[in-house]
Amino acid sequence: MAKMVVLLVLFTFFLSFINKEVGCKRIYREDHMELKRQPKLLHKFAKKTIRTKYGDTYDCIRINEQHFNYRSLKNLTYDFPVRSTSNPKGIRDQKSSSLFNPSNFWLNGKGCPDGMVPIKRYTEDDLKRAKLATEIHNSKYKPLTVDRPGTHYAIVRTKNTNIVYHGGSAIISIYNPKVEGTQYSSARIKVINGPESIEVGWTVNPTLYNDTQTRLYTFTKTSSSSCFDTLCNSLIPVRTDIPLGMPLESISTPEQQFDLQLMLFWDSSNGNWFLKFGQDETVIGFWPKNVFTALGDGANYVEWGGEVFSPPDVPSPPMGSDRNLQQDIKYDAYCKKIKTINETDYVVNAVDTEKLSDIKPYYDVFDEGITGSADFQHLILFGGVGGYTGD
Ligand SMILES: *[C@@H]1O[C@H](CO)[C@@H](O)[C@H](O)[C@H]1NC(C)=O
Numbered sequence: 001m002a003k004m005v006v007l008l009v010l011f012t013f014f015l016s017f018i019n020k021e022v023g024c025k026r027i028y029r030e031d032h033m034e035l036k037r038q039p040k041l042l043h044k045f046a047k048k049t050i051r052t053k054y055g056d057t058y059d060c061i062r063i064n065e066q067h068f069n070y071r072s073l074k075n076l077t078y079d080f081p082v083r084s085t086s087n088p089k090g091i092r093d094q095k096s097s098s099l100f101n102p103s104n105f106w107l108n109g110k111g112c113p114d115g116m117v118p119i120k121r122y123t124e125d126d127l128k129r130a131k132l133a134t135e136i137h138n139s140k141y142k143p144l145t146v147d148r149p150g151t152h153y154a155i156v157r158t159k160n161t162n163i164v165y166h167g168g169s170a171i172i173s174i175y176n177p178k179v180e181g182t183q184y185s186s187a188r189i190k191v192i193n194g195p196e197s198i199e200v201g202w203t204v205n206p207t208l209y210n211d212t213q214t215r216l217y218t219f220t221k222t223s224s225s226s227c228f229d230t231l232c233n234s235l236i237p238v239r240t241d242i243p244l245g246m247p248l249e250s251i252s253t254p255e256q257q258f259d260l261q262l263m264l265f266w267d268s269s270n271g272n273w274f275l276k277f278g279q280d281e282t283v284i285g286f287w288p289k290n291v292f293t294a295l296g297d298g299a300n301y302v303e304w305g306g307e308v309f310s311p312p313d314v315p316s317p318p319m320g321s322d323r324n325l326q327q328d329i330k331y332d333a334y335c336k337k338i339k340t341i342n343e344t345d346y347v348v349n350a351v352d353t354e355k356l357s358d359i360k361p362y363y364d365v366f367d368e369g370i371t372g373s374a375d376f377q378h379l380i381l382f383g384g385v386g387g388y389t390g391d
Pocket residue numbers: 071072073074075
């Protein structure tokens with residue numbers, strides 16, 4: 001009993017602490033503290049613990065308790081199951097390889113019970129690595145200069161226009177480029193508005209995940225915080241079975257390509273962003289409008305393609321399929337059916353795009369444009385063997 005009271009008092013103290021209106025510096029520090037505290041607090045809400053066949057442990061948290069401790073989300077109310085209020089329109093041929101089968105992923109064959117979501121149980125070590133991975137990912141880069149190792153890109157993006165994009169989508173082929181140390185190599189869709197962005201795709205990032213598997217990831221950058229997956233107060237997962245950060249086992253080869261269908265959709269009726277996964281566009285998570293300032297009003301750029309990072313003096317890692325581009329979907333990593341969602345919520349082929357690759361020929365991107373093929377539509381190919389050391 002006494003123990004309960006102490007816990008309650010501590011908890012109340014904590015709540016009152018995070019409720020205070022604070023200046024920028026405090027917020028920054030608080031976000032780090034939130035990052036540290038979150039797993040422990042959430043752990044207290046765990047109703048059940050489940051494991052994946054990869055050995056990761058997840059706590060099942062009731063879907064509406066997961067953000068209980070987040071300052072910015074305190075006033076939020078929403079109904080489950082979570083759906084967007086408006087929906088993307090337009091005909092989509094929703095065929096792609098089916099990737100996720102909970103019975104191959106969870107030891108219990110299904111994930112969390114109804115009404116709960118799996119939240120990874122982080123160790124202190126995991127959190128330290130996540131903090132480093134976030135700092136690395138935030139490191140500034142100078143596009144189109146060759147005098148600086150660090151972050152490199154081979155992407156296609158929408159040009160600077162006055163269009164407000166309600167999102168973007170693509171089907172991205174999956175590879176497992178070799179990285180080491182603090183390097184990472186990713187393929188992703190990114191929506192941007194000012195300093196804020198959301199990216200989603202696959203990544204090989206040993207700093208973050210402590211292994212070299214290809215994993216589904218998100219990176220959220222708001223004006224006050226940034227983080228991967230569900231590590232901070234921005235993305236709310238809503239599926240009982242599909243966790244962010246999960247390994248993607250099917251890796252493409254010249255004989256067979258496996259790919260990942262992803263959509264970021266901005267719901268203009270309430271300002272929330274939705275992450276839709278797979279051919280049936282299942283919502284696996286969402287970002288409430290109030291975690292953003294700029295991005296809460298839609299995006300003004302959409303990007304598709306590859307991104308790598310290497311520390312100085314270490315030859316930069318491969319991107320995509322680890323080949324010099326062949327202009328062949330069998331050999332190059334691709335994003336096919338690259339689409340934007342327009343101001344009336346139609347999912348349309350991406351037009352008015354430009355290429356950006358900062359250290360050709362180490363990494364390159366081909367924009368094949370809107371091909372005649374219904375399977376590919378607007379197709380881009382990207383990648384490279386890397387090996388750049390900054391000279
Ligand atoms: C929550 O609601 C209260 C009362 O309406 C308001 O004063 C406060 O600013 C809100 N907090 C957030 C984070 O929106």
